[in-house]
Amino acid sequence: MRLDILPIRAVSGEVISFDYTLNLAELELYGEYPIPEPVRVSGYAEHRADLFLLHMDLAFCVETRCARCLKPLSIPTVLHVERPMADSVENEEDSDEILLLDNSTIDLDEVAQETIVLEAQMSTLCREDCAGLCARCGADLNEGPCGCAPEVDERFAALADLLHRGE
Ligand SMILES: [Zn+2]
Ligand SMILES: [Zn+2]
Secondary structure: OEOOHHHHHHOOOOOEEEEEEOOOOOOOOOOOOOOOEEEEEEEEEEEEOOEEEEEEEEEEEEEEEEOOOOOOOEEEEEEEEEEEOOOOOOOOOHHHHOOOOOOOOHHHHHHHHHHHHHHHOEEEOOOOOOEEEEEOOOOOOOHOOOOOOOOOOHHHHHHHHHHHOOO
């Protein structure tokens, strides 16, 4: 949605709040659609002295897989955005931080989506010590050993060969 800050333009100290859901089910990241459920977007715009500030909270779940064993995982996520807004940017250096107002309005959907793409954690482990999958047979090693022979490091294998030859 577009937030119109015209109602708070004239008076410092005024705020205008918003609370809505944003559908990002079509958002593709790394070939997946990690946010099938709506994102809750809430917060307020504030007129403080000569500044307009946007405070935004994004609450959503990232549907992903364990990076090691591929088990489906859901990561509940809350991101907070706090950024100044202005009609124009005088200093090039500020242009990344400052959100440009377009005719007193700001596109909240765009800010929300940009923040999620940049900051949301899209990859994690099901648990810190996840054993992952066997590189040979693909079995989930969290459920116990798979029966494959243990991996032999090639450098040690060469060494073992040498030792055997010496016998
Ligand atoms: Zn795992
Ligand atoms: Zn195996």
